[in-house]
Amino acid sequence: MINTTRFLENLHRLRSFGAHGTGVIRRAYSEPDLASRDWLASQMAAAGLRPHFDAMGNLFGLADQPSLLLGSHSDSQPTGGWLDGALGVIAALEIAQTAQENGGPAISVVSFQDEEGRFGVTTGSSVWSGQVSQEKADGLTDSDGVTLAEARQALGSRAQERVDPSQFTGFIELHIEQGPTLDASGQQIGVVSDIVGIRDRVVTLSGQQNHAGTTPMALRRDAFQGLTAFNALLNARLRNVVTPQSVWTIGHVSVSPNASSIVPGQVRFSMQWRDGDPERLMRMEKVIDETLHEVASAHGLEIELGPLLGLEPVEMDNALRVRLETGAEAVAPGQWRRMPSGALHDATNVARLMPVAMLFVPSIDGISHAFEEDTDEADLVAGLRVLAHAAGVGI
């Protein structure tokens, strides 16, 4: 039987590393991060697992036979919530501990490093899965200019060789939803169908900087007006190709010279879109590109496109997903749904190596990446039970 008291105690113990108000500041390779991993390693050992850090600082608790891998990440955002990643790691630990007490099945545990992207993004699992080479990752810098190579020296003698993924039969990650869907619907569990693909590019529109008093409207080539026209037309045009789950966002805008008396000569902005269907991602890209060129032409603006960055959608493994759905119906009958993950997770990378699946519990008010992030205890426990059920461990 899983021990929910022990589970909640460990969750709050992990919270104490880098605690800040109701949240945590526990960035990858920081002192609280390393201290929390050392504590996790001791808990893994107590659960009969062999603790093992790789060169990135991903911490595994390894069973001594082929096993199911459970876990998430324990590094946090600069101003992080207490459950983001931590939930999946402690739930995995609890299930591994229970499995040991029951004499099986074989469960391994992982806490990936730098999922939150102090360097790159989902960096620890990215290197482990081969998505990016250690060499390339080492050149990444954080916002203060520190390189990953420098930062991971803090691991010292902990760092060992790479863990062979072939010992795992699959990976299941429990995570908070970080969105409003479950909370708004009053449901307790989300079984993830797929992790959406993402496309990201920086666009620069260039017109003509001018005096805002002396330049008649008819003679302006206002780059910001170009952006707003593009935005309005895009919203209308995308409605023909998207579903209610598709998202697109202009999150970063930089106007130049950005003065109230000067007609904007240039604007640089981020265009991001996400969808679970690779074909729809491409159709959205086409609409975005055509609309951009149409508006730029009409407004006399030049376009400069940054590289198109992105990740493909990742489908969850059928067999693992069905195990989660069975568990969800057992634990929270009628109180669960199938849903996409709009956010990237370590599971995105691990899918390159083995079958993966994910499940969600609600985020209160959809809040994450903030100290206020929280989830009702009953929902945390429900998530643990569903995960345990899917892992073949008594609930």
Added chain:
Amino acid sequence: MINTTRFLENLHRLRSFGAHGTGVIRRAYSEPDLASRDWLASQMAAAGLRPHFDAMGNLFGLADQPSLLLGSHSDSQPTGGWLDGALGVIAALEIAQTAQENGGPAISVVSFQDEEGRFGVTTGSSVWSGQVSQEKADGLTDSDGVTLAEARQALGSRAQERVDPSQFTGFIELHIEQGPTLDASGQQIGVVSDIVGIRDRVVTLSGQQNHAGTTPMALRRDAFQGLTAFNALLNARLRNVVTPQSVWTIGHVSVSPNASSIVPGQVRFSMQWRDGDPERLMRMEKVIDETLHEVASAHGLEIELGPLLGLEPVEMDNALRVRLETGAEAVAPGQWRRMPSGALHDATNVARLMPVAMLFVPSIDGISHAFEEDTDEADLVAGLRVLAHAAGVGI
């Protein structure tokens, strides 16, 4: 006879103070600014005028009897053009010099300080005219936090008492157009009919910051989307109330938190509009306000309005304007037009004290507030001639 060679030499001599490529860096109270004013003072003395700095550093060259005041400003933008303000000062100097050689009429010369608004805007003439008190102006800070009170200490013993405006019969300012109208039409002279009024306010729209991957479009309150919707609707609605000379500009935009993966929770932007008709300014304000509230309501956003700043339109004095038009037709027959000034000038403030008028020469490609600012020599000389004609000095 005005001496065009001497005029152009002096124009290029002034250009040498703070010269930077084809432009100038000669900010108010900087070393090049003070050096140039000392040189101007010596030139004024050579023209038989009494040089006089007031407490702001406005430099006057005073005739010894009631006189017509001519001039402009000689401080520059952070990256300034060589003619902006300088043209009017050197033209005034040339006309005063010629008047002395001719035995009359009585001409005084002025180079106002900080027209470019290192502190406030048109600051020197603003204080002289009483538009703002010395005490209030002294509290203004530049973008580095230096106060005007601190900066004008650089004047040292130059600073004397206020100049009595009652000694002047009027003020005429020659200036580059800083816009594309004359250049586009191939005309040489613009006689200003009025200086447009201006309204300026900062608007903040607040929605809900959110994860750009996990927040469905239907549940977003994206503040930047609110701005673009407002912008589009505003452009459509204003067309019912404006003329081809009306202008409106969103020049400054600040998105928060301004990250590509975060739905913007807040946007702060500047809304500026200009027109020569005070009633139209008010109608535009009404449209802007109604549209803002309508869009904010539809998008679930909150509005915060900064104070409404502005200046009223200023009509040019009829008698002085007619003198300029007569001069324009004499010097550049059929090659001049009557037009509004879309930019503020020192004349805006001086109009509180005496009759004022302005005239323009073309700006090549409409460029100003940039090192590339320029005007054909023939047009510079034409402007000088028209000003001389209006001042009653032989051309």
